[in-house]
Amino acid sequence: MHSIWAVATNTIKQALRMKVAAVFLILLLVLLPVMGFSATGDGTLKGRLQTFVSYGLSLTSILLCLLTIIISIYSVTNDIEQRQIYTVITKPIRRFQFLLGKLLGVVLLDAILLSLFAAIIYTITIYTPQFFNTTETERIQANNEFFTARAALAVPAVDVSQEVKDRYEQLKRNRELPENISYDEIIAELTTQQQLAKRAADVGQVLVWEFDNVEPLAQSLFIKFKYDVAVNPPDMQVYGRWFAGDYQYIRYGTESKTPVYDRIHKHSVRNFHEIEIPADVVPEHGHLAVAFQNAPLNNTVIIFPPDGIEVLYKADTFTGNFVRAVLLILSRLIFLACLGILASTFLSFPVAILLCLFLFSTASVSGFVIESFGYLSENIGIIYSYTIKWIIQLLPQFDKFNPTKFLVPARLLSWSLLARCAGVMVCIKAFLLLVIALVIFSYREIAKIIV
Amino acid sequence: MEYAVETFSLTKIFSDWWGRAKVYAVDDLNLQVRYNEVFGLLGPNGSGKTTTLKMLLGLLYPTKGRALVLGGDGADSKINSRIGFLPEESYLYRYLNARETLDFYGRLFGLPAKVRKMRIEALLDMVGLKAVANRPVGTFSKGMARRIGLAQALINDPDLLILDEPTTGLDPIGTRQIKDLVLKLVERGKTVLLCSHLLADVEDVCDRIAILYGGKIQSQGHVRDLLQQTNKRQITTDAISDTAIEKIKQLIEDEDADCVVTSPMDKLETFFIKTVAAAQQQAQTTSGAVSTTKIGDFLTRQTAAEDILDILVSAPVSKESLPESPTTEKVVPVESPTPEPDEQLLSKLTGSAEPSQPEPVVRDESRPSDGLDEKVTTQLVESEAPQAEQEQVNKSILDQLTGRSRPQGGDEEQTDKSQAGDVGDA
Numbered sequence: 001m002h003s004i005w006a007v008a009t010n011t012i013k014q015a016l017r018m019k020v021a022a023v024f025l026i027l028l029l030v031l032l033p034v035m036g037f038s039a040t041g042d043g044t045l046k047g048r049l050q051t052f053v054s055y056g057l058s059l060t061s062i063l064l065c066l067l068t069i070i071i072s073i074y075s076v077t078n079d080i081e082q083r084q085i086y087t088v089i090t091k092p093i094r095r096f097q098f099l100l101g102k103l104l105g106v107v108l109l110d111a112i113l114l115s116l117f118a119a120i121i122y123t124i125t126i127y128t129p130q131f132f133n134t135t136e137t138e139r140i141q142a143n144n145e146f147f148t149a150r151a152a153l154a155v156p157a158v159d160v161s162q163e164v165k166d167r168y169e170q171l172k173r174n175r176e177l178p179e180n181i182s183y184d185e186i187i188a189e190l191t192t193q194q195q196l197a198k199r200a201a202d203v204g205q206v207l208v209w210e211f212d213n214v215e216p217l218a219q220s221l222f223i224k225f226k227y228d229v230a231v232n233p234p235d236m237q238v239y240g241r242w243f244a245g246d247y248q249y250i251r252y253g254t255e256s257k258t259p260v261y262d263r264i265h266k267h268s269v270r271n272f273h274e275i276e277i278p279a280d281v282v283p284e285h286g287h288l289a290v291a292f293q294n295a296p297l298n299n300t301v302i303i304f305p306p307d308g309i310e311v312l313y314k315a316d317t318f319t320g321n322f323v324r325a326v327l328l329i330l331s332r333l334i335f336l337a338c339l340g341i342l343a344s345t346f347l348s349f350p351v352a353i354l355l356c357l358f359l360f361s362t363a364s365v366s367g368f369v370i371e372s373f374g375y376l377s378e379n380i381g382i383i384y385s386y387t388i389k390w391i392i393q394l395l396p397q398f399d400k401f402n403p404t405k406f407l408v409p410a411r412l413l414s415w416s417l418l419a420r421c422a423g424v425m426v427c428i429k430a431f432l433l434l435v436i437a438l439v440i441f442s443y444r445e446i447a448k449i450i451v
Numbered sequence: 452m453e454y455a456v457e458t459f460s461l462t463k464i465f466s467d468w469w470g471r472a473k474v475y476a477v478d479d480l481n482l483q484v485r486y487n488e489v490f491g492l493l494g495p496n497g498s499g500k501t502t503t504l505k506m507l508l509g510l511l512y513p514t515k516g517r518a519l520v521l522g523g524d525g526a527d528s529k530i531n532s533r534i535g536f537l538p539e540e541s542y543l544y545r546y547l548n549a550r551e552t553l554d555f556y557g558r559l560f561g562l563p564a565k566v567r568k569m570r571i572e573a574l575l576d577m578v579g580l581k582a583v584a585n586r587p588v589g590t591f592s593k594g595m596a597r598r599i600g601l602a603q604a605l606i607n608d609p610d611l612l613i614l615d616e617p618t619t620g621l622d623p624i625g626t627r628q629i630k631d632l633v634l635k636l637v638e639r640g641k642t643v644l645l646c647s648h649l650l651a652d653v654e655d656v657c658d659r660i661a662i663l664y665g666g667k668i669q670s671q672g673h674v675r676d677l678l679q680q681t682n683k684r685q686i687t688t689d690a691i692s693d694t695a696i697e698k699i700k701q702l703i704e705d706e707d708a709d710c711v712v713t714s715p716m717d718k719l720e721t722f723f724i725k726t727v728a729a730a731q732q733q734a735q736t737t738s739g740a741v742s743t744t745k746i747g748d749f750l751t752r753q754t755a756a757e758d759i760l761d762i763l764v765s766a767p768v769s770k771e772s773l774p775e776s777p778t779t780e781k782v783v784p785v786e787s788p789t790p791e792p793d794e795q796l797l798s799k800l801t802g803s804a805e806p807s808q809p810e811p812v813v814r815d816e817s818r819p820s821d822g823l824d825e826k827v828t829t830q831l832v833e834s835e836a837p838q839a840e841q842e843q844v845n846k847s848i849l850d851q852l853t854g855r856s857r858p859q860g861g862d863e864e865q866t867d868k869s870q871a872g873d874v875g876d877a
Binding site: 002003005006007010013014017018082083084085086087088089090091092093094445446447448 | 505508509510511512528529531532534536538540542543544546547551555556558559560561587600603604607
């Protein structure tokens with residue numbers, strides 16, 4: 001253990017004194033406060049906060065990712081290329097201890113720098129409302145929609161398979177099936193149609209959604225929604241009558257013990273809006289129903305897009321969410337450190353850097369990559385599914401678990417989600433990389449120069 | 452376990468990308484280094500010396516054969532904790548300062564903080580870098596880096612010291628120091644395996660040598676056996692008068708023998724070149740340079756001046772150094788060290804270029820004696836001697852050493868006796 005620790009502290013000294021880390025450190029120390037003042041967003045306090053947290057965390061994350069890749073590779077390949085390793089590895093230290101020491105050093109440095117920058121971002125964020133002239137409404141909005149961690153209850157896609165089947169049979173009977181389209185495509189098209197129908201409200205029609213296990217921490221619930229319309233109204237605004245309360249009352253009209261929310265709102269179309277609802281409408285059993293009526297004043301069918309309605313409620317504080325978001329970044333850094341160490345066990349510095357940067361950028365847009373390969377795979381088939389698919393699956397999905405995706409809309413990043421994500425990334429993928437690195441490093445000839 | 456280092460048909464073949472054998476760096480090498488001896492591995496550049504050492508330490512894996520180090524695998528950390536290794540160049544972390552460097556290596560051995568601190572100070576003192584202990588080693592000259600390299604090899608007080616070209620880049624004083632150190636370690640029961648092509652160094656300290664060429668042992672044995680000319684006799688005396696010489700000549704002529712009066716020469720050098728030349732004549736393959744003994748004038752001319760410069764530059768350093776030389780304990784205290792010693796050093800060094808009285812020497816006697824041994828051991832064990840005293844001691848050591856350095860600067864040798872006389876005068 002003492003030798004691992006010796007190598008780890010030496011690695012930290014190396015990173016700091018060789019000024020690799022210093023460049024990143026100064027860059028961030030200058031940029032973060034500047035951003036705090038220059039990020040304005042859409043002009044409101046909430047927009048300002050969202051922009052700052054989003055850019056600040058993203059910048060910190062990406063710079064620390066680069067730093068991790070560079071340091072982890074530099075500190076191992078440099079020792080091999082400059083041959084300091086000759087004097088180190090001939091001391092009573094096992095080779096795996098040497099690599100673990102390097103890893104520990106890089107991760108410790110990451111942890112220190114990350115907590116420093118996270119603290120700066122957090123402080124600036126918390127004090128931003130006091131620095132700028134803000135109205136009371138802006139503050140309330142920021143408190144409700146930014147300084148919180150809200151759990152979202154999304155509406156599951158309705159199962160329409162039976163209706164699709166019926167519709168298909170009906171078309172078949174009437175010989176109205178299109179000739180040159182395959183069965184799968186017809187079914188897909190019908191499913192889309194049926195689901196759209198479930199989300200559309202004709203004038204006067206009522207749509208009802210039900211949510212289970214609603215346990216709000218605070219005074220209010222929020223319904224977040226977006227209207228799509230068939231025909232644009234003159235002023236691009238529509239009326240909607242919203243209900244929220246015990247599902248039995250809304251569904252069946254039975255007596256309700258809890259109050260029921262019932263109000264008409266006017267909102268612009270094709271934008272997200274939120275309605276605040278007092279939390280006491282939630283019944284004790286937590287089974288809440290929300291209903292929308294397309295007000296008769298309107299002249300158009302109103303459609304909710306697939307992600308067009310959610311119920312949000314405060315489930316945790318902003319601070320808790322922020323800490324978890326930072327931990328998410330840390331797990332990303334640990335993965336990259338392992339990747340860098342693996343690459344440096346068998347590649348020279350420039351090649352290892354290139355490889356890691358390539359993998360890093362691929363992981364950052366993994367959603368896109370997976371999607372496009374998925375699309376291609378229809379043509380490549382077997383070759384794809386047995387080769388590239390596995391390699392892509394091994395990459396972490398940085399974009400899917402982007403911390404700003406949670407902080408900006410004040411979404412709850414739950415411990416379980418964090419544990420799942422970090423567990424897969426660190427405990428499985430990074431560990432796998434580390435094991436491979438240890439095996440390669442244990443069996444390679446240290447004195448053999450790699451070019 | 453009879454041998455400290457033993458190899459069994461150790462072979463290393465470097466292959467190209469296709470796996471075809473390219474270079475036989477070490478070829479069927481059977482080496483035996485006994486406990487408590489100084490073994491010299493000699494050879495021209497690229498003859499496989501360093502490759503052999505790397506295989507011993509597990510930095511390279513042998514293609515064939517195997518090596519035992521201290522009765523085990525040289526890559527085993529238990530064995531490693533008893534080995535000190537100085538690679539062919541001092542590969543150090545440039546951003547650490549001298550003290551941190553040694554601390555880092557000490558921590559790799561898991562030495563407790565107290566022992567570490569004590570040993571670091573003692574070693575810094577020994578290699579004469581105490582004054583610059585807080586400077587990053589990246590700013591060190593080659594010789595200074597070498598000294599730190601040596602210090603890190605000694606931090607665990609190793610049973611087996613493996614030195615690869617220990618004296619490259621070192622000034623004559625440093626070279627002498629390493630030699631003294633080696634001898635002293637052996638007196639303490641340690642084993643030293645050193646690799647060099649600086650023959651004068653090897654000749655002074657090695658008990659046995661092996662000469663490598665093309666990865667094979669060309670010659671092996673005790674230095675004395677290899678070099679002794681049994682059909683001749685050499686008498687080595689202190690400087691004596693011409694009349695005395697005439698008398699001796701007369702005596703020898705009475706015996707019907709020839710007699711030449713000279714100062715002794717480096718004989719190993721001739722032997723070495725002969726061995727290599729013979730190997731070259733047999734057209735044996737080597738992956739190294741096919742060297743000749745000739746060196747361009749422009750390369751040799753400046754060296755003397757440069758050595759002096761080197762010493763001058765590091766003078767404030769060497770001033771405090773070299774505590775392991777003999778008789779340190781009995782010197783007259785001098786007040787604080789002043790720039791004065793530097794001037795003395797300079798004048799002595801420059802003066803050394805002038806021919807002084809040649810004095811024959813018997814080889815064995817030229818080895819530093821007991822007092823020296825005592826001093827270094829005590830240093831490694833208890834370094835808590837008061838600083839002031841140490842410095843006073845050091846100054847006089849310097850004088851001694853400069854006295855001693857004369858022969859190295861000027862191709863002459865002096866007996867310890869005459870040195871002692873010098874010191875007394877100073």
